[in-house]
Amino acid sequence: MKKALGIDIGGTKILYAVLDENGNILSEIKKTKTPKTSEEIVDTLKSIIQEYDNEIDVVGLSSAGAVNLENTMVLSSTPNLPKGYNTIDFSTLSDKKVFVENDANCAVWAEYKSGAAKGFNTVLMATIGTGIGGGVVSDGRLFRGSMGNALEVGSLKIFADKRRKCTCGRYDCWESYASGTGLKNCAQEGAKEYPEFETSFLKHKKPEEITTYDITEGVEKKDEFCLKVFEQWQYYMFVGLVSLTDIFNPDCIVISGGMCEFVDTQKLEDMINAESVVTPVKVKSALTKNNAGMIGAGLLALM
């Protein structure tokens, strides 16, 4: 069985391990700080690859940004990675095959091949963190679009009358309602509108001081204001997911990201299946967690 070195290049750390074709991790998972210049990133990656050179057949890299259709370079700007990063030709890092793919695409591939979506035909992943990212696999292929930019699902508009300004400068992006940031936005607006705020444990706070964490904490305490905000937030998540279900006809949706643990996947599944016009879908939580990018990149490189 062939082996891959999977490497996840994040804004703060680089994570790596050796994998087999089933996505099993065969070595210790190591991490190192992401260097501050693109030259140092190249050197670091070269020395990581060198370390495993005798054990592996291919190298898979997971990275933020849009990747070219040849899977050799990251073309778009990547705010958390240094200047010059988008000029690196990753295929030159080794004599072996080096394959780079967008982190969201790697993550959905990891879940499809060895995670929660194993055995499904069409898998939509929604990564709910500070923003919302996405990926789709159907019939054994990643959906990448004309230039590798597809599945920018965070920008899906869920209102058409310029109601809430998103951090991106546009209006009514799904991620300004249904991400971690969206939960904070729902809370800050709710504090001005919902009578439940008057009896909440958060009532001493100014609306603009309420955080995402305050709400998840309040939900655990069964605070009525926080429960109401949370329900509205999850409704917004449903609105985006049911549209994406009608668009992609997935048989499995995987929810991942930092907010994943707070999401009631069974409730979302029931709501989506009651409303969508396509065949029923399963909604699941991701299994590969922080290793998703590394595992997916390795498995894609082994294809």
Added chain:
Amino acid sequence: MKKALGIDIGGTKILYAVLDENGNILSEIKKTKTPKTSEEIVDTLKSIIQEYDNEIDVVGLSSAGAVNLENTMVLSSTPNLPKGYNTIDFSTLSDKKVFVENDANCAVWAEYKSGAAKGFNTVLMATIGTGIGGGVVSDGRLFRGSMGNALEVGSLKIFADKRRKCTCGRYDCWESYASGTGLKNCAQEGAKEYPEFETSFLKHKKPEEITTYDITEGVEKKDEFCLKVFEQWQYYMFVGLVSLTDIFNPDCIVISGGMCEFVDTQKLEDMINAESVVTPVKVKSALTKNNAGMIGAGLLALM
């Protein structure tokens, strides 16, 4: 060069002709009324195929409804076609290969192979008629989803607060804002809100009497109320299309359907490219028009 018999099974008529691999129509385009029972549909299709049996290599059928992944049957209910239609195994109609595909998928394939989107990598078609249908081709493949139901783009929600009830019973479907029906809805709501209605040539009408045709007629007359309604309608069309652009990263969007002639494709293209977060897209009007289903079905059968 191989030849296909392309057949478009519509609710009122069946359209058919012989095509080559480039989508050129080689015979007279014929039509016949769609029979009222599924047994008669089978007989009619058999006799049409018999007529061209010596000339053709394969048969391609375009039909409403979701088609199974083997492209032999229409699985979903099809309101404009008779009872029993979804039990027909189209592969038994001839000794030759018979291939059936959803009409929207056939239409986008026709535009991709021989129409306005020829040469593009990722093509999104939006068919704007009474409702809104859609199809996507990327990297040489139709996107079909897990059960052939994908691209139900008419159900994309463009508001998340249950504002306008759609004819389907759900709320805020894109097609209740941006289809032909949507234009009528925008007009009927606008008549109650816009001061321009008082000076419109439609002012003698009750809001609920205003039709889609009234507005397109008024736009030609440069009636201010109709222009305002139309602009709002086209903005709603933009809202759905920019979301779909961020989701699919198409390099070409093709607009087809009965409302296509009224759409300002250049304006939509400019609006989408100013707002989307992915690489730029071209917006074009469909070229294959009423022959799209027939041509696409024939070309798919020849694959």
